[in-house]
Amino acid sequence: MSPGARYRRTVAAPEIAETLEKVVAQLPGGGEVRDGQRVMAEAVADAIESGRHLVVQAGTGTGKTLAYLVPAVVTGARVVVATATKALQDQLAGKDLPFLDAHVGGFSWAILKGRSNYVCRQRVAELLDDRQGRLDVANDDPGLTAVLEWANETEIGDRAELALEPRAAVWDAVSVGSDECPGASKCPMGETCFAEGARRRAAEADVIVVNTHLYGTHVAAGGVVLPPHDLVVLDEAHRVEEVVSSTSGSELTSGRISAAAYAVGRVIADDALVTDILAISARIADVLDDLVGQRLDPPPARLVDQLTQLRTKLDAASAALKGVPESNVDVVARRNRASQQLLGLSEAILRASVVPTGSVAWVEGRPGSAKLRIAPIDVAGLLEELLWRETTAVLCSATIPPKLPTRLGLPKGNTTEINVGSPFDYEANAVLYCATHLPDPRQERADAVHDEIAALIEAAGGRTMALFTSWKAMQAAVEALRPRLDTPVLAQGEQPKPALLSAFTDEPAASLFATMSFWEGVDVPGPSLSCVIIDKLPFARPDDPLLEARREQVGRRAFELIDLPRASTLLAQGAGRLIRTAEDTGVVAVLDPRLATAGYRWDLIRGLPPMRRTKDRAEVLALLGELR
Ligand code: SF4
Numbered sequence: 001m002s003p004g005a006r007y008r009r010t011v012a013a014p015e016i017a018e019t020l021e022k023v024v025a026q027l028p029g030g031g032e033v034r035d036g037q038r039v040m041a042e043a044v045a046d047a048i049e050s051g052r053h054l055v056v057q058a059g060t061g062t063g064k065t066l067a068y069l070v071p072a073v074v075t076g077a078r079v080v081v082a083t084a085t086k087a088l089q090d091q092l093a094g095k096d097l098p099f100l101d102a103h104v105g106g107f108s109w110a111i112l113k114g115r116s117n118y119v120c121r122q123r124v125a126e127l128l129d130d131r132q133g134r135l136d137v138a139n140d141d142p143g144l145t146a147v148l149e150w151a152n153e154t155e156i157g158d159r160a161e162l163a164l165e166p167r168a169a170v171w172d173a174v175s176v177g178s179d180e181c182p183g184a185s186k187c188p189m190g191e192t193c194f195a196e197g198a199r200r201r202a203a204e205a206d207v208i209v210v211n212t213h214l215y216g217t218h219v220a221a222g223g224v225v226l227p228p229h230d231l232v233v234l235d236e237a238h239r240v241e242e243v244v245s246s247t248s249g250s251e252l253t254s255g256r257i258s259a260a261a262y263a264v265g266r267v268i269a270d271d272a273l274v275t276d277i278l279a280i281s282a283r284i285a286d287v288l289d290d291l292v293g294q295r296l297d298p299p300p301a302r303l304v305d306q307l308t309q310l311r312t313k314l315d316a317a318s319a320a321l322k323g324v325p326e327s328n329v330d331v332v333a334r335r336n337r338a339s340q341q342l343l344g345l346s347e348a349i350l351r352a353s354v355v356p357t358g359s360v361a362w363v364e365g366r367p368g369s370a371k372l373r374i375a376p377i378d379v380a381g382l383l384e385e386l387l388w389r390e391t392t393a394v395l396c397s398a399t400i401p402p403k404l405p406t407r408l409g410l411p412k413g414n415t416t417e418i419n420v421g422s423p424f425d426y427e428a429n430a431v432l433y434c435a436t437h438l439p440d441p442r443q444e445r446a447d448a449v450h451d452e453i454a455a456l457i458e459a460a461g462g463r464t465m466a467l468f469t470s471w472k473a474m475q476a477a478v479e480a481l482r483p484r485l486d487t488p489v490l491a492q493g494e495q496p497k498p499a500l501l502s503a504f505t506d507e508p509a510a511s512l513f514a515t516m517s518f519w520e521g522v523d524v525p526g527p528s529l530s531c532v533i534i535d536k537l538p539f540a541r542p543d544d545p546l547l548e549a550r551r552e553q554v555g556r557r558a559f560e561l562i563d564l565p566r567a568s569t570l571l572a573q574g575a576g577r578l579i580r581t582a583e584d585t586g587v588v589a590v591l592d593p594r595l596a597t598a599g600y601r602w603d604l605i606r607g608l609p610p611m612r613r614t615k616d617r618a619e620v621l622a623l624l625g626e627l628r
Pocket residue numbers: 115119120121122123176181182183184187188189190193194195196
């Protein structure tokens with residue numbers, strides 16, 4: 001039990017099953033507990049009582065949310081639920097927790113987000129002061145006026161309450177990141193701060209919902225961000241390695257350096273120093289633009305040279321900030337925030353100049369918005385030391401990647417792994433079709449792929465989600481097929497994601513073409529989606545810097561330990577878009593013959609739901625016609 005965590009009540013398996021039954025019976029339409037859901041709930045209760053970690057694969061339709069919430073509530077454990085998607089967080093906050101509260105009760109819950117999601121009272125106070133003195137013309141932005149009016153009335157201060165999403169620059173002007181906030185004790189608004197209020201509510205709650213990113217920050221910070229808890233549920237556990245890798249690393253952008261320069265400029269009257277920092281920031285942007293896509297092993301001299309010059313200037317800025325007279329509370333607050341920003345920036349510069357052992361540095365993004373990232377190659381040791389020893393964990397997902405417990409460093413002797421399957425009848429309701437007649441994706445084959453997509457969409461009468469492994473392949477398909485098809489083609493990037501998904505759901509004749517961000521977390525039940533097309537097996541690019549470093553670390557078994565589990569999980573996630581309810585039927589079409597021929601094919605097929613398999617194109621086209 002972690003220090004400060006709470007007393008837990010021992011419960012027998014029948015009590016869990018009984019409560020689950022009672023709760024599920026209240027679901028709209030009077031649901032029934034499914035076997036997999038009961039097995040998972042009892043396993044979660046066992047994890048709470050024994051302190052053994054649990055890794056559970058719970059296929060679509062299991063009802064995994066109630067399967068972890070019911071035992072947490074019945075045993076009285078304090079639990080943190082970390083979700084990887086906003087959709088799941090909204091579902092917990094808007095549906096599952098209020099429902100459980102109404103039918104079981106006896107517990108409290110809270111949502112906690114990262115600091116930059118809450119409006120910062122201190123920044124708002126400073127902006128209003130500036131406005132009165134007309135110091136900053138940009139403060140007359142109408143979007144900013146609306147946000148300031150809302151900030152004056154809100155009780156929670158969560159950006160999600162805003163009816164209209166503010167522009168990034170507007171939100172940046174009224175919020176702070178955790179790297180900028182000096183902490184409540186050093187802030188004049190600390191007592192009424194919204195982010196601090198959310199933390200206080202979380203500290204009193206029995207169930208705390210956070211996103212995986214915030215939980216990763218909590219782990220990387222040595223467990224000080226969140227209140228002590230008995231259990232953490234890491235939902236969408238297949239994303240944990242990627243998220244922890246990101247939160248325990250650091251990032252450096254020219255934008256971050258410029259933001260720190262402006263923060264300093266608002267406090268000290270040394271224009272030359274601020275101008276110098278901005279000039280170095282621009283030079284670093286140029287160097288990073290040239291390095292996009294490259295691993296920095298070691299960082300090139302021209303980058304280290306600029307970083308060294310920057311450190312000298314930041315040291316001068318820190319010294320100047322210390323000398324600022326404490327004339328009023330706002331000046332002190334601005335100074336504290338600027339100092340905090342410089343501190344975080346100096347740490348990132350240090351890591352970028354001399355990349356720590358066991359980490360990898362690379363530049364990602366596009367020229368103009370390049371980002372230098374440093375991340376640990378392997379998160380197992382970090383998680384072992386900072387998480388698994390401290391807190392019991394339940395890791396669940398519809399697709400648990402092969403070898404996940406090993407990659408995450410879960411202790412072998414203290415981890416239980418189960419697969420509770422899915423209640424859906426995949427064999428009867430879904431067909432996995434591999435287009436073996438198509439050329440191998442390593443050859444030029446765009447025309448053949450477009451012909452195949454057109455044939456499938458025409459047979460299905462639209463109702464298709466085509467998932468691509470690259471933006472370029474998606475755009476080529478949209479361009480080639482839109483004029484050719486009689487049914488509408490919707491494409492990622494042409495509308496915001498929620499609008500695109502509702503247009504697709506509302507118009508069964510439509511097809512939706514999209515890339516990786518639609519492979520998971522997209523839920524379109526019903527007849528609007530009868531065919532999922534996957535253009536090729538989702539193997540990572542061989543030159544992805546982080547994966548390249550991981551491959552080097554494991555040596556000859558890299559394909560088996562790194563590439564195959566990753567592709568298997570993504571493929572299962574993509575295919576998983578098809579069957580969302582017991583009534584859904586359809587076809588998953590994989591336009592990559594390697595799924596039927598490669599030596600590793602069974603590793604991929606075993607990771608997919610148990611669909612009936614075929615290579616018979618005519619049979620699949622006829623079946624799609626029947627489903628219309
Ligand atoms: S403590 Fe102060 S600076 Fe930090 S978020 Fe709260 S109001 Fe803003």
